[in-house]
Every structure is written in structure tokens, then in C-alpha cells.
Amino acid sequence: MVATPDLEVRALAKRFATHLAVDDLSFSVARGSFFSILGPSGCGKTTLLRMIAGFIQPDRGDVAIGGRNMARVAPNRRPVNMVFQHLALFPMMSVAQNVAFGLARRGVGRAERLRRAEAMLERVGLAGAGGKRTEELSGGQRQRVAIARSMVLEPTLLLLDEPLGALDLKLREHMKIELKQLQSAFGTTFVYITHDQSEALVLSDHVGVMNHGRFEQLGTPQELYYAPATPFVAGFVGANNRLAGKALAVDGTLVELATRGGWIVRARRQGAIAAGAAVEAFIRPEATMLGRTAAELPAGQTAHAGEVISLLFDGANSAVLLRELQSHVEFRIALPQSGAYADLQAGARICFTFDPQRAICFPAPAAHA
Amino acid sequence: MLGLLLAPALLWLFALIILPHLDLALLSFRERVAPREYVASLAHYRTFFGEPLYWHVFVRTATLSALATALTLLVAFPIAWTIAKLARGRMSALLFVVCLIPFWVSETVRTLGWMILLRESGVLPALLVHLGLTAQPPELLYHDATILVGLVYTSLLFMVVPLVGSLESLDNSLIEAAYDLGGKGWSILRAIVIPHAAPGITAGCIVVFMLTLGNYLTPTLLGGKNSQWFTEQIYTQFITRFNWEQGAAFGFLLLALSTAMVWLGLKISGQRFSDVMRRA
Numbered sequence: 021m022v023a024t025p026d027l028e029v030r031a032l033a034k035r036f037a038t039h040l041a042v043d044d045l046s047f048s049v050a051r052g053s054f055f056s057i058l059g060p061s062g063c064g065k066t067t068l069l070r071m072i073a074g075f076i077q078p079d080r081g082d083v084a085i086g087g088r089n090m091a092r093v094a095p096n097r098r099p100v101n102m103v104f105q106h107l108a109l110f111p112m113m114s115v116a117q118n119v120a121f122g123l124a125r126r127g128v129g130r131a132e133r134l135r136r137a138e139a140m141l142e143r144v145g146l147a148g149a150g151g152k153r154t155e156e157l158s159g160g161q162r163q164r165v166a167i168a169r170s171m172v173l174e175p176t177l178l179l180l181d182e183p184l185g186a187l188d189l190k191l192r193e194h195m196k197i198e199l200k201q202l203q204s205a206f207g208t209t210f211v212y213i214t215h216d217q218s219e220a221l222v223l224s225d226h227v228g229v230m231n232h233g234r235f236e237q238l239g240t241p242q243e244l245y246y247a248p249a250t251p252f253v254a255g256f257v258g259a260n261n262r263l264a265g266k267a268l269a270v271d272g273t274l275v276e277l278a279t280r281g282g283w284i285v286r287a288r289r290q291g292a293i294a295a296g297a298a299v300e301a302f303i304r305p306e307a308t309m310l311g312r313t314a315a316e317l318p319a320g321q322t323a324h325a326g327e328v329i330s331l332l333f334d335g336a337n338s339a340v341l342l343r344e345l346q347s348h349v350e351f352r353i354a355l356p357q358s359g360a361y362a363d364l365q366a367g368a369r370i371c372f373t374f375d376p377q378r379a380i381c382f383p384a385p386a387a388h389a
Numbered sequence: 390m391l392g393l394l395l396a397p398a399l400l401w402l403f404a405l406i407i408l409p410h411l412d413l414a415l416l417s418f419r420e421r422v423a424p425r426e427y428v429a430s431l432a433h434y435r436t437f438f439g440e441p442l443y444w445h446v447f448v449r450t451a452t453l454s455a456l457a458t459a460l461t462l463l464v465a466f467p468i469a470w471t472i473a474k475l476a477r478g479r480m481s482a483l484l485f486v487v488c489l490i491p492f493w494v495s496e497t498v499r500t501l502g503w504m505i506l507l508r509e510s511g512v513l514p515a516l517l518v519h520l521g522l523t524a525q526p527p528e529l530l531y532h533d534a535t536i537l538v539g540l541v542y543t544s545l546l547f548m549v550v551p552l553v554g555s556l557e558s559l560d561n562s563l564i565e566a567a568y569d570l571g572g573k574g575w576s577i578l579r580a581i582v583i584p585h586a587a588p589g590i591t592a593g594c595i596v597v598f599m600l601t602l603g604n605y606l607t608p609t610l611l612g613g614k615n616s617q618w619f620t621e622q623i624y625t626q627f628i629t630r631f632n633w634e635q636g637a638a639f640g641f642l643l644l645a646l647s648t649a650m651v652w653l654g655l656k657i658s659g660q661r662f663s664d665v666m667r668r669a
Binding site: 096100101102105106111169173 | 567570571572573576581584585
């Protein structure tokens with residue numbers, strides 16, 4: 021048995037009227053790790069976070085923090101602090117007063133708490149900013165104040181409620197890296213919720229992908245990306261081409277399926293699939309290889325043909341959107357970094373192929389609309 | 390264009406407020422030495438400072454008004470908090486209406502209603518006797534406490550409205566963050582809620598203080614001859630004693646008092662007048 025996990029959630033459930041926000045959820049977060057809960061809005065991740073913080077009482081189940089059961093422990097007595105979505109810095113106080121607020125509530129003397137607040141500000145790279153007003157700071161600096169304000173209390177667990185959501189893209193990219201560095205510098209366990217899969221992948225040691233109040237999959241970012249356990253994870257984490265169809269034949273780990281338009285592809289089987297069953301296959305844009313003619317493609321792999329709809333130029337993330345000739349299914353393929361194919365025109369014919377082992381085929385979810 | 394839009398209001402302000410006050414100012418600074426013969430003089434202001442009764446009533450009016458304002462704030466704050474933070478949608482609107490309902494009845498009728506309720510042969514004393522709490526029906530009218538109750542009641546809405554406005558703009562996550570960082574009810578109120586609501590609190594206090602200080606009906610009816618409200622002194626000078634000059638001087642002293650108190654209130658609370666008036 022390794023060290024007690026900093027956070028342990030057991031069979032946690034919460035229902036709002038008719039809506040089941042969190043459905044019998046269990047997981048644990050190891051000490052010092054960065055754990056993300058990733059899901060679309062309305063999946064119950066905020067409810068889950070607020071139950072951990074203590075703002076919402078669960079209907080059933082337990083939350084243990086640092087090995088201690090938190091039932092009937094009020095939020096202001098839990099060894100947990102939260103960084104709020106819009107940071108919730110106190111505008112009526114200076115930066116140093118913000119950071120010292122929690123210490124004051126613990127009865128730390130004035131001189132001591134200002135000293136500790138200043139030391140904490142220095143750790144997050146804001147030395148000397150203590151006297152400023154919070155609105156004088158940039159978005160990134162404000163975020164660091166919010167983290168400093170929580171970290172100065174040395175919590176067992178820091179909860180972060182989409183703190184990057186309100187920032188613009190450039191700053192968000194920058195803050196992502198900064199958050200990761202801050203977390204490893206402090207060594208505190210972070211539980212981070214987000215709907216942005218890129219944030220979750222970049223930051224986390226482990227990610228729980230949440231949908232309809234449950235975890236679809238819990239794993240490392242690499243596991244989620246390369247071995248999604250459910251169609252939802254395959255569709256939500258990273259870009260993916262989704263092909264819905266029917267299984268024609270199952271040959272060990274490979275499934276041969278036909279889409280509605282009659283396009284036949286092969287993909288690795290994930291879960292129990294019988295011939296004739298409805299299936300969903302996912303193929304990553306970067307798992308596909310382009311060729312101007314079938315002869316350019318590696319021998320031994322099935323060649324497919326498509327017509328270019330448009331070229332989606334986005335620097336290193338450039339892709340081509342095409343329509344498969346047989347079925348007219350839209351398909352997205354990442355362009356090689358070499359700059360070849362940058363001259364593709366709409367309407368051009370092109371060939372492509374992919375390794376069936378890198379395509380994944382799931383049984384179609386029953387409740388899928 | 391702006392001048393045209395504001396013309397009715399400016400005309401109103403000039404004709405009904407500035408002109409009469411100029412006239413009153415002139416009145417207050419003259420003294421009648423013989424029939425139809427007047428000289429400029431400070432005699433009426435000297436009378437005020439020389440006569441302890443006037444002084445006494447003046448200070449008493451200011452003190453009771455300040456007390457009534459403080460009480461109104463204490464009563465209104467939980468109401469405003471409920472409307473702004475706890476009630477949702479229809480419930481919040483309903484609570485507002487409940488605060489407004491007393492104002493559908495004229496102040497005179499409302500205050501007379503209080504008299505029926507409180508006088509010795511009234512409903513409340515009879516109830517107290519019936520419950521065996523007192524042997525004789527007590528006289529509940531004509532006490533300072535009764536005046537205060539009446540003034541707080543009359544002023545409540547004017548405190549609730551700016552308070553609701555300033556509390557509604559308080560982001561709930563600030564309260565949650567303070568709670569999350571270990572704050573408790575009182576410390577959050579002191580450190581977060583009150584500083585945020587300060588302009589609204591000051592605005593409400595200024596409005597209520599001015600209304601209370603200048604109130605005539607409530608103190609007179611509920612306090613009777615014990616009320617000794619300064620507006621009664623003004624009324625007496627104008628109407629009973631036909632001493633308009635003295636009345637005008639008193640009027641200006643009251644104006645000076647309310648101005649001074651508002652200034653003091655702003656200084657103490659560290660608020661700027663323009664911020665506060667935006668909230669009122």
C-alpha cells in the first residue's frame with residue numbers, strides 16, 4: 021500500500037430535481053499529482069468540485085481528504101482551497117491583503133501574516149506587488165495572486181475551477197505552462213476542472229473524462245489519447261474522424277465495417293462486436309497518410325480516395341478536409357510538416373490510407389441519438 | 390438639446406426651490422423694528438443660540454434622527470440581503486412589493502392607524518391586558534421609542550432600495566472565496582460585504598437621515614407634545630406665532646445641520662458623494 025491518497029471519493033452522488041449531476045463516482049488522487057476532470061459543460065464536473073470543496077452536500081457517498089472523512093466538515097474548515105473561475109480576488113483589498121486574508125482568519129498576527137504573504141508573492145513571481153490594487157494587475161498576475169492566496173494556507177488539496185476560461189488564447193497558453201510549473205514547484209495536489217481537452221492533456225498526470233455524471237475513462241493523457249475506452253472519450257479528447265456504420269466481419273482484433281454510404285474500412289476492435297452490429301470507428305487526422313496517387317502510399321495498406329473540400333491552414337496544425345469518394349463522408353487529415361500538399365486545391369482528388377491498428381472501432385452506444 | 394431636455398426640471402428647481410429659499414434667506418436676516426419697518430440683523434440666529442429650549446430640540450432632533458437611521462440600517466440590511474442574495478425571481482419581486490405596500494396608504498392615514506393601534510384604549514394595550522401582561526392598559530403613544538418605531542417604518546423602503554442595489558452587484562464567488570479561505574459569517578460581513586456595499590449603505594443613510602430630520606407628521610402624531618421635533622418649532626414660528634423671520638432662520642439652521650451631518654457621514658465612511666449618489 022502506497023501513501024494515503026490526498027483525495028479519495030467513494031460512491032459520491034448528487035441529484036438536482038430530476039437531473040443526476042454526479043452519479044455514483046469513485047476515484048482517488050495520489051499525493052502531489054495534477055488531476056484533471058475533463059468534460060463538456062453540464063457534465064457535473066462543477067458539482068463534483070463543489071462537493072469536494074464542501075459548498076454542496078452530496079446525497080450519498082464520501083469525500084476523504086488526506087485520509088480524513090469530510091462529511092459534516094464545513095468548507096472553511098477543510099484542508100482544501102479553491103481557485104475560482106473568475107478568480108474572485110477581493111477588489112476592496114490590496115494584493116498583499118488578499119493573500120493574507122486566510123492567515124488573518126486563522127489568527128496569525130499582523131506582522132507575521134504580511135511577512136508570509138510577501139514570501140508567497142515572491143514564490144509566484146510577484147515580489148513587491150503586495151501594495152498594488154488587484155485591478156492594476158494583468159490577467160496572468162491576477163491568477164498568480166489567486167493561487168498564492170490559496171497556497172499560503174498550505175492546503176492538502178488545491179481545487180481549480182476553470183481558472184483559464186476567462187483569459188484570451190495567448191495568455192491561456194502561457195498560463196498553462198505557468199500553472200504546471202507552479203504545481204511542480206509547490207508539490208501540492210491539484211484538482212483541476214476544465215472543458216478544454218488541451219489544458220487537461222498538457223497539465224495533468226491523470227485525467228478523468230466526465231460525461232453525464234460519470235467518468236467515461238480515467239487515465240494518463242496518453243492513455244486517453246491513444247487508447248480511448250469509449251466513443252465519447254475518442255470524440256472528446258483531441259481531434260478525431262468519426263465513422264458510423266455496421267460491422268461486416270470481425271477478425272480477431274480487427275473489424276471490417278461499412279459506413280452508410282458503403283465505404284469499407286478496417287479498425288481495431290474495442291469491446292464486444294458481432295458481425296452486423298452498429299459500430300462507431302474513430303481515426304485521428306494525424307494517423308492518416310496522404311498520397312497524390314495510390315502508388316505513393318505504403319504497400320499492403322488499403323488505399324482510399326477523396327476529393328478536397330478545403331485546406332485548413334493553421335501552421336503546424338494544418339489539415340485538409342476532404343470527402344471520401346464512395347460515401348461522401350467528410351474526413352480530416354493532418355498535413356505533413358514538410359509543407360508538401362500545401363498547394364492542394366478544393367476539388368482535387370487525393371489518396372489516403374491509415375493503419376487499421378491506429379483506428380478504433382466501438383460498438384455504437386445504445387442511447388446515441 | 391441638453392438644455393431643452395432639462396428645461397422643465399431646471400425651471401422647477403429654480404421656481405420652487407431656489408427662489409423660495411432666496412426669499413427665506415432674506416427673511417431670516419432681517420428684523421422687524423416697527424410695523425412694516427425692517428433692518429438687516431442676525432437677531433433670529435442669536436435667539437436660537439441664546440434660548441436653551443431651541444438648542445435642546447435641535448440636538449435632540451439630530452440625535453434621534455441619527456438613531457432612527459442606524460436602526461433603519463439594522464432592520465433593512467437583513468431584508469435587503471434576503472431580497473438580493475437568498476430569494477429567487479418571483480420571490481424577490483414579492484418581497485420588494487411587501488416593502489412597498491405601506492406606501493400605497495397615505496402617510497397621514499398610516500400614522501393615524503398606528504395611533505389607533507397604540508393609544509391607551511387601542512388594540513395593542515387591550516391585547517396586553519387580555520394576555521395578563523399588565524393590569525392597566527399602558528399608554529404606548531408619546532414615547533421616544535414610539536417615534537423611532539414610526540420613523541424606521543416610514544424610512545425602511547428608502548434604505549432597502551440602495552442596499553439591494555449594492556448587494557446585488559456583489560459577486561457571490563467573493564463570499565464563497567472568503568468562506569473557502571476560512572472566513573466566518575461576521576468576518577466575511579466586515580471584510581467583504583460591508584466594504585462592497587459601503588456606497589449603498591451611505592446612500593441609504595443619507596436619504597433616510599434627511600427624510601427623518603425633515604419629517605413633521607410622524608413625530609408630531611406619534612410623539613404628541615413630547616416629540617419636540619425641530620420641524621415643529623419651524624411650524625410654530627410660521628403658523629402659530631406669525632414670526633416668519635424666526636421660522637426662516639430655523640429652516641436654514643436645519644438645512645445647515647443636515648448638510649453638516651451628510652458631510653460628516655461621507656468623511657467617516659470614506660465615500661465620495663458622486664459614487665454614493667449613483668447608488669441612491
